[in-house]
Every structure is written in C-alpha cells, then in structure tokens.
Amino acid sequence: DQQVKQNSPSLSVQEGRISILNCDYTNSMFDYFLWYKKYPAEGPTFLISISSIKDKNEDGRFTVFLNKSAKHLSLHIVPSQPGDSAVYFCAASEGDSNYQLIWGAGTKLIIKP
Amino acid sequence: NAGVTQTPKFQVLKTGQSMTLQCAQDMNHNSMYWYRQDPGMGLRLIYYSASEGTTDKGEVPNGYNVSRLNKREFSLRLESAAPSQTSVYFCASSEAGRPNSPLHFGNGTRLTVT
Numbered sequence: 001d002q003q004v005k006q007n008s009p010s011l012s013v014q015e016g017r018i019s020i021l022n023c024d025y026t027n028s029m030f031d032y033f034l035w036y037k038k039y040p041a042e043g044p045t046f047l048i049s050i051s052s053i054k055d056k057n058e059d060g061r062f063t064v065f066l067n068k069s070a071k072h073l074s075l076h077i078v079p080s081q082p083g084d085s086a087v088y089f090c091a092a093s094e095g096d097s098n099y100q101l102i103w104g105a106g107t108k109l110i111i112k113p
Numbered sequence: 114n115a116g117v118t119q120t121p122k123f124q125v126l127k128t129g130q131s132m133t134l135q136c137a138q139d140m141n142h143n144s145m146y147w148y149r150q151d152p153g154m155g156l157r158l159i160y161y162s163a164s165e166g167t168t169d170k171g172e173v174p175n176g177y178n179v180s181r182l183n184k185r186e187f188s189l190r191l192e193s194a195a196p197s198q199t200s201v202y203f204c205a206s207s208e209a210g211r212p213n214s215p216l217h218f219g220n221g222t223r224l225t226v227t
Contacts, residue, residue: 004155032212043117043203043218044156051213089155093212098144099163099171101212103155 003027004092006104014112019077021107023090026071030092030102035064035075038087038106047088048075077109085111115139119204119219126194126226134189134222136204142217144210145187146171147179149200150221156203162187163210194226 005024013019023033031052036044050057050064050073057064063076073092077084087106094100117138126132138145143164148156158171162181176198178190187206191198201223205216 002155034212034215036216042220043205044216045218046215049213049215091155096211098146098207098210098212098214098216099158099161099169101156101158101216103157105153105155 001026002105003030004090004102004104006088006090006107008107009105010108010110012110012112013080015082016079019075019080019084019109019111021075021077021088021090021109023073023075023104024071025073025092025102027092027094027102028068028071029094031095032093033064033066033073034091034093034101035062036089036091038089044089080109080111082111082113085109117204117206117217117219119202119222121222122220124222124224126191126224128195128226130194131190131192132194132224133191134202134204134224135186136188136219137186138204138206138217139185140206140208140217141184142206142208143184144207144214145181146205146207146216147177147187147189148203148205149173150203151200159189159202191224194224196226198224199226200224 034049160179
C-alpha cells in the first residue's frame, strides 16, 4: 500500500513554460514534505520542502503547494529550463524523524527545447 | 568537496556470494542511511545510523547487515546475495535526523545478482 503516490511516471513540458509535478498521500499524519531531484547516474539532491503548517513555499523558480484537505502536494517550476530535465521524487515524514521518510516512485520530467 | 562517496559503482554477484558496499561522508554529518531503489517504487530505507555507534533497522532490513565504522563511514553487507537484492543502492547522510535536515546522497551502487 503506497502511502505516497506520484501518478505520472513522466511529464513533457516546453522550455519556458510551467512544469507542475503532483504527489498524493494517504496518511493524514504526515507533517513534513520534501522534493528531491535526480539526474541519471547520480543520487537524489534536495530541492525544496514544506511543513504542514504552511500551504506554500517558494525558492526561486520552484514553488511547492500543499493542500492538506485533499492530501495533495505539487511542485511548480517556472519557467522550465533544459537543466530541469530529471526525475523528481516527493517524500513525506510523520513526526520529527528522517528515519520514517516515505518516498514516491518519481516523475521523469522532460523539458523540450 | 566530495560529499558522500560510495564504492563500487557497479557489481555483479552470483546467488549466495557476499559483498560489502562502502560509504563515506566528509561533511561531519551525524546520521547516515542506506536505501535501495527498485523500478516503479520509491526509495526504501534498509538501515540507518542516527549517530556514531548506533544502527537501526529501516523498512526492508532482511538479508542485510550494517556497520557504522566511525562518524564518516557506514557500510552495508550482503552475507548471501539473492536475486531479489538486485537493485540500486544509495547511501545518504544528514546533519541531524530531522526532516528539515536534508539528506545528501551518494551516486549509488548498481548491484545485479544472478
């Protein structure tokens, strides 16, 4: 039973447009959410996070939105650039521990020139 | 700054063979982790070490053992490899064990067990 789901295995977006990556979760006790980015043959790297007490967090071109009632998380990238082509993972945590991070299966984002 | 270094990058084992995956971090982080990544699934935690001298089981510990050799190094051992252990293995570290202390990952070890 996957507690964190990324229902789109892949997404293709034109360079300069907005990329929206989605993540749904089932556990209402999750209180911290993170997005990681992964290039081929490399490990994931941290991108942005959000606490459940907020509904939005911005960092440059990246914004994460949290809708607790819908148990839905989204990552917006504006504008999308070729270097954004990667696999994006969302992860969720219940409680104050990295040891209970639950990961989604990832969405492969392809930015078309 | 090397960050998290994993060796080897690739390995092929026969069923029943043993091997140790090595991991070292140079960021003076307290917590270290071993994950596996399988197609169509999220990362799954095998073992973690909250601090030097401690290790604990994660979500999928069966068939594995770990050693936190010192603050820098955290190794993962497969005593008797099985085809189900074919996967990509990632080591990670974080300054603390809280979710707002992001994980720093190595580049992975791709293991095939035949």
